[in-house]
Amino acid sequence: MLELIINRLQGAGYEYIGMDHFALPTEDLVMARNNGTLQRNFQGYSTHANADMIGMGLTSIGNIADSYSQNQRFEHSYFEAIDAGRLTIMKGYTLNDDDRLRREVIQQLMCQGIINLPQIEKRFDVAFSDYFAPELQALTEMADDGLVSVDRESITVQPLGRLLMRNIAMVFDAYMKQAARQQFSRAI
Numbered sequence: 533m534l535e536l537i538i539n540r541l542q543g544a545g546y547e548y549i550g551m552d553h554f555a556l557p558t559e560d561l562v563m564a565r566n567n568g569t570l571q572r573n574f575q576g577y578s579t580h581a582n583a584d585m586i587g588m589g590l591t592s593i594g595n596i597a598d599s600y601s602q603n604q605r606f607e608h609s610y611f612e613a614i615d616a617g618r619l620t621i622m623k624g625y626t627l628n629d630d631d632r633l634r635r636e637v638i639q640q641l642m643c644q645g646i647i648n649l650p651q652i653e654k655r656f657d658v659a660f661s662d663y664f665a666p667e668l669q670a671l672t673e674m675a676d677d678g679l680v681s682v683d684r685e686s687i688t689v690q691p692l693g694r695l696l697m698r699n700i701a702m703v704f705d706a707y708m709k710q711a712a713r714q715q716f717s718r719a720i
Contacts, residue, residue, distance in 0.1 A: 598627040602622055640687065
C-alpha cells in the first residue's frame with residue numbers, strides 16, 4: 533500500500549525527500565536537498581540550518597546550540613513555573629563529543645542520503661571504520677538486502693533503502709541502542 537502511494541505521488545511530480553516527506557521539484561525542501569543544505573530536527577525536515585529553537589508550551593522541545601531542553605509535561609507544573617517567574621523546563625541535555633559526531637552522521641544520512649566518511653574523519657578527528665566498527669558490522673545485513681552501499685569513501689542509501697531511512701539511521705543512534713535493549717520487538 534505504501535509503495536502504491538509513493539508511486540502515485542511520484543507520478544504526480546512529487547519527489548521523495550525522506551521518510552514521510554514529499555515535495556514538488558520547485559519547492560524549498562527539494563532545492564535544499566539538491567544543494568546540500570537540507571536539515572532535519574525533531575520537527576522534521578527544514579531548510580533552516582543550525583537555527584536555535586525555543587520550545588513553547590507543554591512538553592515542547594527546544595534546541596539552542598549544543599543543548600536540548602523539554603518543557604514540563606503537566607499543566608499544573610508548567611503554569612506553576614510561569615507564575616513563579618521560572619523557566620518551564622523539565623529536563624535538559626548538553627551534547628558531548630560523541631553526540632555531536634553521531635548527530636552529524638545521522639544528519640548527512642537522512643538529509644543527503646550519503647555519509648561522506650573522509651569529511652567526518654577530518655571534522656571530528658576520528659578513524660570512521662574504527663570508531664563505528666559495530667555500526668558498520670550492523671550495516672552489512674542492510675547492504676546485503678540492497679538498502680545501503682558501503683565503501684571506504686561513503687555510506688549511501690540506495691533507492692530501496694530510502695523507505696527505511698529511519699531504520700538505517702538508528703544504527704548510528706547510541707540512545708536507540710540503549711532503548712532497544714529494553715524492547716522485545718523490532719521496528720520491522
